[in-house]
Amino acid sequence: MYASQQDELINVKGLHKYFLGNHILKGIDFSANEGDLISIIGRSGCGKTTFLRCLNCLEILDSGTIHIAGITLSRHLNHHITEENNPSNNKKRRVLLPNLGMPKEERLDDDFRLKARAIRLKVGILFQNLNLFPHMTVLENISRPPMIVKGENRDQTVPRAIGLLEKVGLEKFMDRYPHQLSGGQAQRVAIARALAMSPQVMLYDEPTSSLDPELVQEVMEVMINLHKEGMTQIIVTHAMNFARKASNIVIYMEDGKIVEQGHPDEIFDNAKDQRTQQYLSIL
Amino acid sequence: MYELMNNFINFRSIRRLSYLMIKKFQEYLKKKYTSGLSSILLKLTLIFAILFSIPEISYSQKKPALSWAADAEGNAPFIFKDPTNMNNIGFEVDIAKAIADELFMEALFVQNQWDGLIPGLQIMNYDVAINGIEITPERLSEVNFSTPYYITHVQLVVLKGSKIRCLSDLFGKDVGCLKNSYAERVLLDTAERGPTAIRVKSYEGEVNAFQDMLNGRLDAALVDAPIALYYASWNPEFQLAGEGIGEMSYGVAIRKSDTLLLRNINNALASIGSKGKLKDILMRWNLWNQSMRKYLNDYSESNIPPSEFKKYLKSQGKAKTFSERMQGYYDSLSLFGRAALTTIQISVTSMIIAIILGLVIALIRIYSPPPFSKMATAYIELIRGTPLLIQLYFIYYVLPTTGIKFTPFLAAVIGLGLNYAAYEAENYRAGLFSVPKGQMEAAISLGMKRRQALRFIIIPQALRLVIPPITNDFISLLKDSSLVSVITMVELTKVYMQLSLVDYDFLGNGIIVALVYLLLGLPFVKMAKYAERRFSVDKKRVVQ
Numbered sequence: 079m080y081a082s083q084q085d086e087l088i089n090v091k092g093l094h095k096y097f098l099g100n101h102i103l104k105g106i107d108f109s110a111n112e113g114d115l116i117s118i119i120g121r122s123g124c125g126k127t128t129f130l131r132c133l134n135c136l137e138i139l140d141s142g143t144i145h146i147a148g149i150t151l152s153r154h155l156n157h158h159i160t161e162e163n164n165p166s167n168n169k170k171r172r173v174l175l176p177n178l179g180m181p182k183e184e185r186l187d188d189d190f191r192l193k194a195r196a197i198r199l200k201v202g203i204l205f206q207n208l209n210l211f212p213h214m215t216v217l218e219n220i221s222r223p224p225m226i227v228k229g230e231n232r233d234q235t236v237p238r239a240i241g242l243l244e245k246v247g248l249e250k251f252m253d254r255y256p257h258q259l260s261g262g263q264a265q266r267v268a269i270a271r272a273l274a275m276s277p278q279v280m281l282y283d284e285p286t287s288s289l290d291p292e293l294v295q296e297v298m299e300v301m302i303n304l305h306k307e308g309m310t311q312i313i314v315t316h317a318m319n320f321a322r323k324a325s326n327i328v329i330y331m332e333d334g335k336i337v338e339q340g341h342p343d344e345i346f347d348n349a350k351d352q353r354t355q356q357y358l359s360i361l
Numbered sequence: 362m363y364e365l366m367n368n369f370i371n372f373r374s375i376r377r378l379s380y381l382m383i384k385k386f387q388e389y390l391k392k393k394y395t396s397g398l399s400s401i402l403l404k405l406t407l408i409f410a411i412l413f414s415i416p417e418i419s420y421s422q423k424k425p426a427l428s429w430a431a432d433a434e435g436n437a438p439f440i441f442k443d444p445t446n447m448n449n450i451g452f453e454v455d456i457a458k459a460i461a462d463e464l465f466m467e468a469l470f471v472q473n474q475w476d477g478l479i480p481g482l483q484i485m486n487y488d489v490a491i492n493g494i495e496i497t498p499e500r501l502s503e504v505n506f507s508t509p510y511y512i513t514h515v516q517l518v519v520l521k522g523s524k525i526r527c528l529s530d531l532f533g534k535d536v537g538c539l540k541n542s543y544a545e546r547v548l549l550d551t552a553e554r555g556p557t558a559i560r561v562k563s564y565e566g567e568v569n570a571f572q573d574m575l576n577g578r579l580d581a582a583l584v585d586a587p588i589a590l591y592y593a594s595w596n597p598e599f600q601l602a603g604e605g606i607g608e609m610s611y612g613v614a615i616r617k618s619d620t621l622l623l624r625n626i627n628n629a630l631a632s633i634g635s636k637g638k639l640k641d642i643l644m645r646w647n648l649w650n651q652s653m654r655k656y657l658n659d660y661s662e663s664n665i666p667p668s669e670f671k672k673y674l675k676s677q678g679k680a681k682t683f684s685e686r687m688q689g690y691y692d693s694l695s696l697f698g699r700a701a702l703t704t705i706q707i708s709v710t711s712m713i714i715a716i717i718l719g720l721v722i723a724l725i726r727i728y729s730p731p732p733f734s735k736m737a738t739a740y741i742e743l744i745r746g747t748p749l750l751i752q753l754y755f756i757y758y759v760l761p762t763t764g765i766k767f768t769p770f771l772a773a774v775i776g777l778g779l780n781y782a783a784y785e786a787e788n789y790r791a792g793l794f795s796v797p798k799g800q801m802e803a804a805i806s807l808g809m810k811r812r813q814a815l816r817f818i819i820i821p822q823a824l825r826l827v828i829p830p831i832t833n834d835f836i837s838l839l840k841d842s843s844l845v846s847v848i849t850m851v852e853l854t855k856v857y858m859q860l861s862l863v864d865y866d867f868l869g870n871g872i873i874v875a876l877v878y879l880l881l882g883l884p885f886v887k888m889a890k891y892a893e894r895r896f897s898v899d900k901k902r903v904v905q
C-alpha cells in the first residue's frame with residue numbers, strides 16, 4: 079500500500095472543500111500515474127474546477143491529503159464551518175478586501191505555504207479564461223515567468239520558449255500581443271506558458287469549450303502529443319469525444335464526489351453506476 | 362541666518378542625490394524596457410533632471426546679511442514693484458537699507474506673505490520683518506518690536522461729494538477696512554458706542570475696499586494714512602474726509618530671543634533718526650507728518666522734495682499708451698518666465714513624489730493586513746478631507762515648532778506631493794482593481810510569489826490604466842501649485858498678483874498668466890491624450 083503510493087505521481091485522500099459554508103468537495107479519493115491522460119466529466123457545478131484548483135493549491139483544501147510529485151500537503155480542520163469559511167466572516171472580508179484572485183494564504187503557516195508553492199511549480203494549469211499577460215508579447219509570456227520565478231536568465235528561457243512555440247505551431251506569432259491572437263492560438267500559447275515551467279503534471283479546465291469546432295482540433299493535438307511524450311495530464315471537459323478517444327482514464331464526478339472511474343470504453347459503454355448512466359444518457 | 366544657510370546646503374545635497382537617482386533610474390529603464398510607457402517615463406525623468414541641473418543663485422556676499430521680510434505684493438508706499446523695472450521699492454525698503462547700513466550689514470530681502478510674517482519670523486526664516494506691522498499688545502506677546510520707525514493715523518476715504526466727514530457720520534453705513542487692522546478696531550469700537558450699527562466689512566487689502574466703494578457697495582473706507590495718500594488722495598473719484606484719526610506705530614518685528622539684535626536695531630533707528638536720515642526718507646515719500654515731528658523732536662524746515670511720491674503719481678496718473686503697455690508686458694515676461702520655471706519645478710517634483718508615494722499607499726491599502734491598510738485609508742481620507750491650503754500652512758508654519766523645518770521649496774513640494782499622493786493612491790487602487798483577478802491567479806499558478814506577481818504582472822498593467830488619470834491630475838496640480846504662494850514661494854500666480862497690483866492691470870496680466878499656464882499644461886494635455894490612445898484598455902482587449 080505504502081509502496082504503491084510512492085509510485086503514483088498524484089495521490090489524493092479524503093479531500094474536502096467548503097465555500098461560504100457550503101460543502102463543495104465531499105471527500106475525494108483520487109490517484110494518477112505518470113503519463114496518464116485523465117478526463118474528468120460531470121454536471122456543471124459538481125466541483126470539477128474546484129477540484130483542479132485544489133490540486134494546484136489555488137484553493138487551499140480544508141481537509142484531506144494531497145500528494146503530488148513527492149510533496150505531501152495535509153490539512154485537517156475539525157469544524158465544518160471554519161473562520162475562513164464562515165459566511166458572515168466572508169461577507170465582512172468581501173467589503174474590506176475585494177477578491178483579487180489571491181488564495182487566502184495569510185493564515186497558513188510558512189511550511190504549508192512553501193509546500194503549496196512547490197506544488198504549483200510542479201503542476202501547470204490552464205484556466206477556462208486563459209489569463210495570458212496582456213502587457214507581454216507571446217514570447218515574453220512564455221519566457222519571463224521562469225526568469226521571475228526560477229531566476230533563470232534570458233539565454234536559457236528564450237530558446238526554450240521558442241522551442242515550445244514551435245511545438246504548439248506558433249513560432250511565427252512570438253512578437254504578437256495576446257489580444258492579437260485567435261482563441262485557439264491563445265489557448266496554445268497558454269499551454270506553452272505552463273510548459274515553460276517544466277511541470278510534471280498539466281491541468282486543463284475545459285480547454286476547448288470556448289473554441290470554434292475547427293480550432294478544437296489544433297489544441298487537442300497538442301495534448302495528444304504531450305501524452306505521447308509521457309506528460310501526466312488531467313482535463314476537465316465536456317467534449318465526450320475527446321475524453322473517449324484521447325484519455326486512458328475517465329472520471330465521472332457528481333455532487334463533489336467521484337462516482338466512477340475507469341477506462342473510457344468502460345465508462346461510456348458500460349457504466350456500472352446508475353448516476354453515470356443517467357448523465358451519459360441525457361447527452 | 363545660520364539655519365537658513367544650513368537648509369540651503371541640505372537642499373543642495375538632496376538635489377544632488379535626486380539627480381544621481383534619476384541617472385540610475387534612466388539607465389535601468391534603458392536596459393530593461395523599450396516600451397512606450399517607459400519612454401514616457403524616460404522623458405519625464407529627463408525633464409526632471411534638466412530642471413534640477415539649473416544653476417542656483419548664489420548668496421555669496423562680503424558683509425553679513427540682515428535678512429528682512431515683507432510682502433512685495435503689498436501696497437505703495439510700504440513696498441511694491443517699481444512699474445518701470447519691477448524692482449522692489451518703497452519707504453520700508455529704504456528704511457531697511459538704512460538700518461542695515463547703520464549696522465554695517467547688507468539688507469537681504471525675503472519675500473513672505475503678509476499674514477505669515479510673524480510665524481515666518483518665529484520659524485527663523487529671516488531676521489526681522491518690516492512691513493507696516495503695527496505695534497500691538499497681542500503682537501508684543503509673540504515677538505519684540507523695535508522703537509517705532511513710523512507713526513501715523515487712520516484716514517477716512519469717501520466718494521467725491523459724500524457728506525461723511527467723521528466717525529460719527531458712519532452709523533448705519535457700510536464701511537470697509539483692512540482685516541485685523543487698527544482701522545478695524547477703531548470702527549468696531551465706534552460702532553459699539555453708537556446709536557445704530559456700522560456695517561464693517563473687512564478686506565484682504567485696502568485696494569479691494571476702494572474698488573468696492575467705486576462699485577457702490579461701500580459708503581466709506583477707513584485706511585492707514587499712507588494708503589489714503591497713495592491710493593485715494595490723487596484720485597478724482599475719492600476724497601479724504603476730515604482729519605486723521607487716532608495714532609498707530611509701525612515697528613521692526615524681531616524674535617523675542619534676539620535681544621542683541623533688538624538693541625542694535627533700536628540704536629540704528631535712533632541714529633538714522635538723529636542724523637535726519639529717517640526724515641529724509643519720509644520726506645521723499647511725502648510721509649513726513651506732525652506725529653513724526655513730535656516723535657523725533659525735529660521741527661526744522663527742510664526743502665527735500667517728495668520725489669518718490671511724485672514719481673509714483675506720475676506712473677499712476679497718466680493712462681499708458683498702447684505701446685507703453687505692450688512694452689510693459691514685454692518687460693514682465695522675464696519675471697513670468699522665472700516664475701513659470703518655479704511653478705514647473707514645484708509641480709514636477711511634487712508629482713514625482715505623488716506618483717511614487719501614491720503607489721506605495723495604494724499597495725499598503727489593498728494588500729497589507731488591517732492595521733496598515735487602515736492607516737493608509739485614514740491617510741487618504743484625512744488628506745482628501747482637508748484643504749490643501751491648511752496642509753501647506755501646517756507643514757510650513759506648524760512643523761517647525763516641533764523642530765522639523767523645510768525651505769519654502771521643500772515645504773511646497775512635500776505639501777503638494779503628500780496631498781496628491783492621496784489622490785494618486787486612489788487612482789492606483791482603481792487601476793489595480795481593474796486588472797482582472799485571473800491575472801494574479803495565473804501568476805501564482807506559475808509559481809510566482811505574491812510580491813513577484815504584483816511587481817511583474819499586476820502593477821505594470823495597472824500603471825497603463827492609471828497613466829491617463831495621473832496625467833490629468835498633473836494638470837490640476839499645475840494649477841494647485843498657485844497655493845504655495847502662501848508659504849512664500851514666488852511662482853506664477855504670485856507674480857501675477859504682484860504685477861497686477863502695480864497698476865491694477867488685472868486683465869492684461871491675467872491674460873498673460875493664463876496663457877503661461879495653458880502653455881505649461883499643454884504638453885501634459887497632449888500626453889494624457891496620447892496615453893489614453895496608447896494604453897486604452899478597450900483597445901487591448903479587442904481580438905483582432
Ligand SMILES: Nc1ncnc2c1ncn2[C@@H]1O[C@H](COP(=O)(O)OP(=O)(O)OP(=O)(O)O)[C@@H](O)[C@H]1O
Pocket residue numbers: 097098102120121122123124125126127128129
Ligand atoms: N470562490 C467561490 N466561492 C463560493 N462558491 C464557489 C466558489 N467557487 C465555486 N463555488 C461553488 O462551488 C460549486 C462548484 O463549482 P465548480 O466551479 O467547481 O463547478 P464545475 O464543476 O467546474 O462547474 P462547470 O462545469 O460549470 O465549470 C458551485 O456550486 C459554485 O457555486
Ligand SMILES: [Mg+2]
Pocket residue numbers: 126127128283
Ligand atoms: Mg468549471
